[in-house]
Amino acid sequence: MSNLLAQSRALAPTTWTVVLRALWPFLLGIAVGLFAYFYAGPELGGYHAQIARVAGINVILAVSLTVVNGFAGQFSMGHAGFMAVGGYVAAGITYYGTMRLVDPAQLSNGLFIGGLLSWTGIGQFEGPVLTWGDALFVGSCLVGGLAAAGAGYIVGLPSLRLKGDYLAIVTLGFGEIVRVLFQGTKDQIPPWQAETVRDIPWYDLMLRLGGPKGMNLLPTYTTLFWVYLFATLTLIFCYRLKVSSSGRALLAIREDEIAAQAMGVDITRYKVRAFVLSAFFAGVAGGLYAMDIGALNAGDLGFQKSFDIIIMVVLGGMGSISGAALAAIILTILPELLRSPPMVWPAGLALLIIVAAVQSARGRWRPRSLIVIAVVTAALEIGRRVAIANGINLADYRLVLYASLLITMMLARPQGLFGIHEIWEMIPRRRPQTAGADE
């Protein structure tokens, strides 16, 4: 008996493993962020680092939308609305908070080059990673995320009554209402009137968010470190959610709501929860976005931004986190690449070989998809060469090409890049052969 007790004690997790299990996502996120900041950042240089930051923010947005659209199957078209809520709250707190913290004289002298704060602007990977300003910025992003989560709760409630297209339209309407409300706020207090900020109470400051002109001259705190820290945390969180019991409940709702209800899934709770979680990360991404470009305009966060995010999710595959992340990166880089298209055929050939290898390993040959890849690659390459030969500037045509690629993709592979699977699930696993298992 005592032997058994000792055995069970040995099986119980030690404090160290429990702590490690709770902390490893954060540790990994910090590691990825530091890598991005100290190694990738200097390697990339200004223009590419900018694209890398936008790609990271888009990863957060696409992965968070996967929770609602991909897992729960609730088609939401107002994701940019959550982004706007988080972005405006975070921008307001950071902007006015900085004014309150920093000596106004200092602000008016060298605007946004304070010793206390990392008003870095262009030199994103110079100077210290962590300052008090960064703490204010990250705190405000989290508060923005919470505000967006509150909005997600409000939007999640109608989803209990509405389904499919109707829910899509309501979320679209929500996004537009958020946009209009932020465009109806009062004018921003400019930095040269920073002295007056101290006399105005907080709640009043939060109504002065720039109106139709949007917020400008925001401090640019967002670095590769913060973007990739949050991106990693979002990826880990959403993947852990997917494989948890809550995630399976969400997947059950996506597959068949009535059957899920019959199996005892509390549909109401899970749907609202999905909206709240998704909105939280979108809000954080909104804060990162605002403090990346140093300006925030509700007009840019309308339905077209929501469409961009949905396109990423659908292109990656509904319910595939790695697919959404990859699609977000591809779709951020693609329009930039199309400014001066590089050679297409090596990438096409590589894709052809990968797809062929996966198909042969699975033993299921799909010649049609191979032909489509070959034809599209050839067409793009020929188009590129003809354009270069005739001196046509392809940068003018890039968005037309982008739209054509999107349509082609939907016609050729309607389930998205990875369908409902993750990337690593696409590579077949060799099952151990057990004797007589197949008979």
Add this chain to the structure above:
Amino acid sequence: MTQFLQTLFDGITVGCLYALIALGYTMVYGILKFINFAHSDVFALGAWMSITIAGWIGLGLTGQPTPPWYMGVLVLLGAMGVCGVVGFVIERVAYRPLRNAPRINVLITAIGVSLFMQNFGQLRFAFGAYPRPFPRLIDNTALFAVAGVAVRLPDLAVIGTALALMAALQFLIYRTKFGTAMRAVSFSPRNASLMGVNVDLVISFTFVVGAMLAAAAGFLYGVKYEGQAKQTADAMWVMLGLKAFVAAVVGGIGNVRGAVLGGLLIGLIEFFGVAYLSSQYRDAYVFAILILVLLLKPEGVLGRATVEKV
């Protein structure tokens, strides 16, 4: 009182435009059950084709006298013809291969088509990337005044053309054999094909009719608001399309009469909101009404409730 009547008149005029666009949304939704996001771009194409055709004929240049009325009709028919062909091509190339795909894919394809049309229109050999003035095709002076409300010829043209087109559509759907086929396909494509209806033809035709109505709305928009036509990738076109879509939903999507009613309702709500509350929240009124209607009566004012079966 004058302000009330003026708002009412403006609301009805713009409501007619919304109704024309909404008809295209509602007919496609009624048959294929998906939101055709490219419809707003067909509307924009209608407006731009009107400018282009008028330019070809040499109409509406500044300093020239206003052309006779039948030239306007010629421009209208030309724009409708071009948009009808474009609507047919869109359905044939982008939507037909996805007839049995999940609706989300069709939706993304529609967004793709929308992006394509917006950016294609901006190319140099299409319409270019700069705004252009709408030609003046109809005399803009006030004809007569009712209780202080000046009634202009363009307004009457908008209302008249819209009503004529709606009456023609009503006749087409409820009085012709083809309309019966359309209603049959809308009810159940499979059963309709079993009864010998050529479903593909009906769907193509629906797209053509919807695109032509949107083109007419684009033309009338140009006639009513002279000013400038924003470039084809401007969010304004999509926003007008979205409001028309809201009109279709509010009236009961899939219901042709509902679309007309919804269009008028949305036009009135928008203009009364702007006139009596605040012009700042112009777009918010429309979407707030949408959310209210969907929460209280999701099937729309004239729609019929459907029960989802297991």
